[in-house]
Amino acid sequence: MKFDILIKNAFIVDGTGKKPFKGNVGLKDGKITFVGEGNFGEEALSVVDAEGKFLSPGFIDIHRHGDVAVFRDNFGKLELQQGLTTIVNGNCGLSLVPLAPAFEKGVKNYLFPVTGKIDDFIKTSSVAEYHKQLSDHYGGNLPINVGMLAGSGTIRASLMGYVKQELSPDEKAVIRQELEKVLSHGALGISLGLGYAPECFYSTEDLIEVLSPLQGTNSVVAVHMRDEAYHLEESVSEMIEVAEKLKIHVHISHLKAIGKDNWNSRVENSLSLLRAARACGGNLTCDVYPYTAGSTQLIHVLPHDFLVGGNAGIAQRLKNPKERENLTYRILHTEAEGSLARAVGWENITLAALTREENKPFLGKTITEAAEMAKKDPFDFTYDLLISENCQVTMIDKITCDEDLERIIDAEFSNFISDSTYPTRGMFHPRVANAFVRTLEQYVKSGKFPLEKIIQKQTSMCAQVVNLHSKGQIAEGFDGDLVLFDLEKIHENATFPQPLLPPSGIEKVFVGGLLALDKGELTGNRGGKVLTA
Numbered sequence: 344m345k346f347d348i349l350i351k352n353a354f355i356v357d358g359t360g361k362k363p364f365k366g367n368v369g370l371k372d373g374k375i376t377f378v379g380e381g382n383f384g385e386e387a388l389s390v391v392d393a394e395g396k397f398l399s400p401g402f403i404d405i406h407r408h409g410d411v412a413v414f415r416d417n418f419g420k421l422e423l424q425q426g427l428t429t430i431v432n433g434n435c436g437l438s439l440v441p442l443a444p445a446f447e448k449g450v451k452n453y454l455f456p457v458t459g460k461i462d463d464f465i466k467t468s469s470v471a472e473y474h475k476q477l478s479d480h481y482g483g484n485l486p487i488n489v490g491m492l493a494g495s496g497t498i499r500a501s502l503m504g505y506v507k508q509e510l511s512p513d514e515k516a517v518i519r520q521e522l523e524k525v526l527s528h529g530a531l532g533i534s535l536g537l538g539y540a541p542e543c544f545y546s547t548e549d550l551i552e553v554l555s556p557l558q559g560t561n562s563v564v565a566v567h568m569r570d571e572a573y574h575l576e577e578s579v580s581e582m583i584e585v586a587e588k589l590k591i592h593v594h595i596s597h598l599k600a601i602g603k604d605n606w607n608s609r610v611e612n613s614l615s616l617l618r619a620a621r622a623c624g625g626n627l628t629c630d631v632y633p634y635t636a637g638s639t640q641l642i643h644v645l646p647h648d649f650l651v652g653g654n655a656g657i658a659q660r661l662k663n664p665k666e667r668e669n670l671t672y673r674i675l676h677t678e679a680e681g682s683l684a685r686a687v688g689w690e691n692i693t694l695a696a697l698t699r700e701e702n703k704p705f706l707g708k709t710i711t712e713a714a715e716m717a718k719k720d721p722f723d724f725t726y727d728l729l730i731s732e733n734c735q736v737t738m739i740d741k742i743t744c745d746e747d748l749e750r751i752i753d754a755e756f757s758n759f760i761s762d763s764t765y766p767t768r769g770m771f772h773p774r775v776a777n778a779f780v781r782t783l784e785q786y787v788k789s790g791k792f793p794l795e796k797i798i799q800k801q802t803s804m805c806a807q808v809v810n811l812h813s814k815g816q817i818a819e820g821f822d823g824d825l826v827l828f829d830l831e832k833i834h835e836n837a838t839f840p841q842p843l844l845p846p847s848g849i850e851k852v853f854v855g856g857l858l859a860l861d862k863g864e865l866t867g868n869r870g871g872k873v874l875t876a
Contacts, residue, residue, distance in 0.1 A: 401428025419486025436496025436536025529875030602686025696769030
């Protein structure tokens with residue numbers, strides 16, 4: 344047989360930005376072996392008539408936090424139902440691996456609100472060990488393709504804890520050695536979480552020195568910047584400096600301007616800075632998620648210097664009345680890096696995941712609402728809640744505006760992501776199950792952007808960031824990862840009250856040349872692989 348599968352009569356959106364064209368696509372041995380016209384039905388084991396449907400490369404999400412979720416039952420279903428065939432975990436400096444034993448427990452506690460419960464059986468000492476276990480867990484064939492960035496924050500924290508200190512030359516050398524190791528073990532790049540401890544304690548000069556092993560390589564550095572509110576432009580300028588001095592690819596994660604005071608100005612300024620740097624040869628790109636609300640740890644409302652000591656250190660300081668008084672003043676009256684609460688207001692922060700039974704009535708409430716229920720000031724309520732929960736609280740926060748999202752989407756160097764977290768308690772964000780369908784509904788069906796541009800930003804442009812050279816395009820020789828969808832039926836069904844409802848309009852999804860999802864249901868075929876550099 345010439346093909347294992349022939350998909351005929353499709354409107355092909357090939358991922359390059361080229362306008363859709365009518366044609367057929369043949370798959371053989373996991374690869375795309377034909378794109379064009381012609382009647383080959385008798386030469387295929389299986390024929391799919393795609394009349395009236397669009398066929399695109401499988402969607403690629405290079406910013407998820409599913410480091411632990413990949414081992415859970417039914418992993419892949421939420422992803423496949425929205426057309427995802429490839430994901431990359433380990434973002435924002437918060438990867439599960441590699442964990443050194445010295446501070447392993449503290450790091451896992453810090454990661455909990457993002458990754459959910461970390462099962463003891465998961466091997467976390469090295470990227471190579473983790474990759475092997477993940478592949479073995481599925482017998483070599485995963486539901487979807489999974490890659491990993493190594494979090495520089497995890498590396499520093501597991502070696503040295505969450506202390507705020509100026510690292511010695513020897514300590515910097517140890518971190519550099521670990522970065523070299525994770526890259527040699529197949530990590531697709533390095534992620535930074537400069538908005539989180541302990542990486543927020545780096546100076547720009549120290550950061551450049553620590554990242555020096557990447558100089559001269561094509562490995563990406565994906566960064567959650569130091570500040571995304573009042574100091575957005577300074578944070579972008581810092582990353583431009585890193586990219587220029589090390590001559591490396593710096594990719595800014597989830598670019599946005601947090602808080603109404605910063606809307607409709609700072610994003611535009613930041614994009615201008617990036618365009619100017621790119622015009623001078625800087626290798627800088629960025630991504631954006633298609634929601635005005637985000638989700639992260641509640642401790643992100645605190646200024647950076649208050650994050651010293653990780654969860655235990657934060658909780659201990661919050662018990663001190665003088666520390667609380669000073670903290671409240673700073674949040675109210677300063678624009679310190681990390682002061683998200685001042686930027687967005689307590690009324691725009693919803694409690695999404697809590698661990699203690701006595702706090703469950705506050706789940707799904709804004710901090711303003713929860714504080715009224717508890718008959719407390721919002722500041723005292725937040726501090727008491729963080730102490731009670733050992734800081735393991737997740738929030739959903741309304742942070743940015745649609746106009747800024749569209750400015751970023753329009754940028755020639757941006758791509759889509761979801762920034763999905765996977766809590767094992769509380770509420771999910773709808774982006775976990777619907778982000779890559781929402782893009783089609785919000786920006787294509789509305790007429791704001793052409794289909795080919797949106798598809799390019801969630802296929803080939805994503806693949807290019809993390810050097811997945813055989814993914815993201817419908818072309819001969821590329822991997823057989825494909826999505827067949829009915830644009831008229833495309834619809835995001837998930838809401839914040841019901842965040843995991845699957846979207847409509849995704850007809851079939853192929854992973855590694857196998858039909859993995861058919862009309863919303865898993866087929867049992869698994870063609871995904873662990874992706875290594």
